[in-house]
Amino acid sequence: MAAQAAADVLALEIEKVRKKVPILFEREDTFFSSIEKRDVNVVSSRDMVVPLEIRPGGKFRHYSPAGGDLGRGGGPNYQKATVSTEDISFAVEWNSDVEWSTNDQRKAVLSVFKRNIAKGMAEFRRHIDSLSMTKGDGVVGTITSVATGGSKDTYTCTTDGFGVRLLRFGQDVNVYATGLGTRRTTGDGVAIDLIDLENNQVRLASNVSSSAATDKIVVSGLSATPPTSLLGVPYHHDSASTGTWLSMNRANFPEIRANRVTANAALALPFARLAVNKIGDRLGMKVRGEECVAWMHPCQVQAYEELGQLVQSIQKTTKDEGLNLFFGGAGGMQMAGCPVREHFAWDKTRIDFVKKNNWGRAEMRPAGFYGEEHGKKLFEARSTDGGVAAAWLYYLVASFNFFVDNPAGCSYISDLSVPSGY
Numbered sequence: 001m002a003a004q005a006a007a008d009v010l011a012l013e014i015e016k017v018r019k020k021v022p023i024l025f026e027r028e029d030t031f032f033s034s035i036e037k038r039d040v041n042v043v044s045s046r047d048m049v050v051p052l053e054i055r056p057g058g059k060f061r062h063y064s065p066a067g068g069d070l071g072r073g074g075g076p077n078y079q080k081a082t083v084s085t086e087d088i089s090f091a092v093e094w095n096s097d098v099e100w101s102t103n104d105q106r107k108a109v110l111s112v113f114k115r116n117i118a119k120g121m122a123e124f125r126r127h128i129d130s131l132s133m134t135k136g137d138g139v140v141g142t143i144t145s146v147a148t149g150g151s152k153d154t155y156t157c158t159t160d161g162f163g164v165r166l167l168r169f170g171q172d173v174n175v176y177a178t179g180l181g182t183r184r185t186t187g188d189g190v191a192i193d194l195i196d197l198e199n200n201q202v203r204l205a206s207n208v209s210s211s212a213a214t215d216k217i218v219v220s221g222l223s224a225t226p227p228t229s230l231l232g233v234p235y236h237h238d239s240a241s242t243g244t245w246l247s248m249n250r251a252n253f254p255e256i257r258a259n260r261v262t263a264n265a266a267l268a269l270p271f272a273r274l275a276v277n278k279i280g281d282r283l284g285m286k287v288r289g290e291e292c293v294a295w296m297h298p299c300q301v302q303a304y305e306e307l308g309q310l311v312q313s314i315q316k317t318t319k320d321e322g323l324n325l326f327f328g329g330a331g332g333m334q335m336a337g338c339p340v341r342e343h344f345a346w347d348k349t350r351i352d353f354v355k356k357n358n359w360g361r362a363e364m365r366p367a368g369f370y371g372e373e374h375g376k377k378l379f380e381a382r383s384t385d386g387g388v389a390a391a392w393l394y395y396l397v398a399s400f401n402f403f404v405d406n407p408a409g410c411s412y413i414s415d416l417s418v419p420s421g422y
Helices: 006-012 030-035 097-102 112-131 267-283 298-309
Strands: 040-042 049-057 076-085 086-095 139-142 144-147 152-157 170-177 190-196 201-204 216-219 259-266 293-297 338-342 353-356 359-369 379-382 388-404 412-415
Touching: 006 152, 049 353, 076 388, 086 097, 086 112, 097 112, 097 379, 097 388, 112 359, 170 412, 201 267, 259 267, 267 353, 293 298
Parallel strands: 040 359, 259 412, 293 338
Antiparallel strands: 049 076, 086 388, 139 216, 144 152, 152 201, 170 190, 170 216, 190 201, 293 353, 353 412, 359 388, 379 388
16 A cells, blocks of 8 residues: 555645735826815805916006096906816625625635725725826727737737726726727626736727727716816916817917927936926916925926936045935935926826825815715625626716816926836
8 A cells, every 4th residue: 555645634734824815007196196185165066167367457557647538547356267076986896695704814814895984985086086097088098909809809009108007907998099089898898808018908898899099998887079188287287279178278368278399309407407497487486485285296206317427526535334225215306496206107208297285186076985974884795687696786986077276286297208228
């Protein structure tokens, strides 16, 4: 008879499961957190009006005190910008057996039910942060090339400064033609079943008819052509002379255009100083000196650090010293007098100088559980025949939008070269 082997006693061995569960993805809401508490205006379903003193008044002239005509006068010009709220939701669903099989420490290292409740808001905020990086059209990706295989579409996205960073595994998305005048997907869109951040690729669970390079990936729930969504940084930080800003015609009111420095090159020191001085040129020295934060992707922080390394010198002493040729990170950096904040979701090709006092929110419904006003947070799922399904859902919802009350105080550097490796 053969000797007893390890395989013979495998059924007796105790399986060890590590209790620590690491998260293999990011869940940052860096920019949204920085402006979330700024100037919240509670509104109804009607558009919020933002009054603007847009042009000065009065008539300045010389006159003769010897009986001369003093002439007629004038007054300031006021206009109104309007902002409407956007309704957004985040749904979490699990089957009953998932909850029952993990509801005790003797069964599992964590309770999936408790984990779903605890982490839902963080994920919801991360999606809001992504929309904060968009132009108000819900576009979270631009397709550079399309590959089709196994009844699935794989999109490579390297056209803009985001790649696939604003997208999320499992997220339902729509595909629109490049001008956003044609929606290629139907219903709720198509789910993302793979994201490769390193190679800027995203795969959809099924083919999208006629999808092509330059098409746009848009968040789910939008069907209008063009779609409308949260008004993010590139919507308000925009120097365009065409189109509208909060219902005002950009062609008729240069005052509502933001300040822009077009680089078309790698970051250079004069770009930042010019961007800040453009604010002063529009609004004066006092306003230029108000708190302004330079927001950028870490790749531009690196570019800025490399400029500092060019003029760095090392003072040696007689004792042994460790070598560190890097600066202390973005937390201690300033750019043209503005604190530097880095965010991996930022457009890699631009730096935005954000005056927090300019930003606000029109809010009809703060973020929270759907149904909590009536004492209900969890909802039982329903099967196709109308019966109760053995699954549960909860929804996080919010109705709000971002606005800026002084576009002349917004400035940005665009078309920056992206350092190698990013």
